[in-house]
Amino acid sequence: MNSSWTQVGAWLQRRAENIAVVMLATMFLAFIIQIAFRYVFNLPVGWPSELSVIAWVWGVLWGAAFVVREQDEIRFDIIYSLVSDRMRRAFAIVTGLALVAIYSISLPAVTDYVMFMKVERSAYLRIRFDWLFAIYVLFAAAMIVRYIWLTWRAIRGDAPTAPDLTTTRAD
Numbered sequence: 001m002n003s004s005w006t007q008v009g010a011w012l013q014r015r016a017e018n019i020a021v022v023m024l025a026t027m028f029l030a031f032i033i034q035i036a037f038r039y040v041f042n043l044p045v046g047w048p049s050e051l052s053v054i055a056w057v058w059g060v061l062w063g064a065a066f067v068v069r070e071q072d073e074i075r076f077d078i079i080y081s082l083v084s085d086r087m088r089r090a091f092a093i094v095t096g097l098a099l100v101a102i103y104s105i106s107l108p109a110v111t112d113y114v115m116f117m118k119v120e121r122s123a124y125l126r127i128r129f130d131w132l133f134a135i136y137v138l139f140a141a142a143m144i145v146r147y148i149w150l151t152w153r154a155i156r157g158d159a160p161t162a163p164d165l166t167t168t169r170a171d
Contacts, residue, residue, distance in 0.1 A: 046124045
């Protein structure tokens, strides 16, 4: 049973990475199109810039929610590596509880705002703003689930691993 869940999780992780790659490629192609229209055809257009910004925002929030692993998150490694496993667990619990509380408290207001923004559209592509901002609601929900899980693991005794400051990880 555990093996099948691991396989499903790995498959979902790869699909999330694929989606992030598509967003990055979209942003890059829109950037190249914008340069070509402006400097080759002498016809400045705004839609590639808008598409590039949308792909960037969606890529960053999608990546933070579904691609970046817990051990890849930014920490104060100098302090974090000097403390005991117990203190790292305490850091994880306090941080997790704070983030779950902040995201949970803000989620209803954020959702209301995103739903309200259906009345506005983007300037060039005419995409409704509620569709554009919906990624933040997905991001916030994913962060709540992630930090509930990480906090639960820390409470059960699984301390986050200390970073090895003498090496770099390239995987």
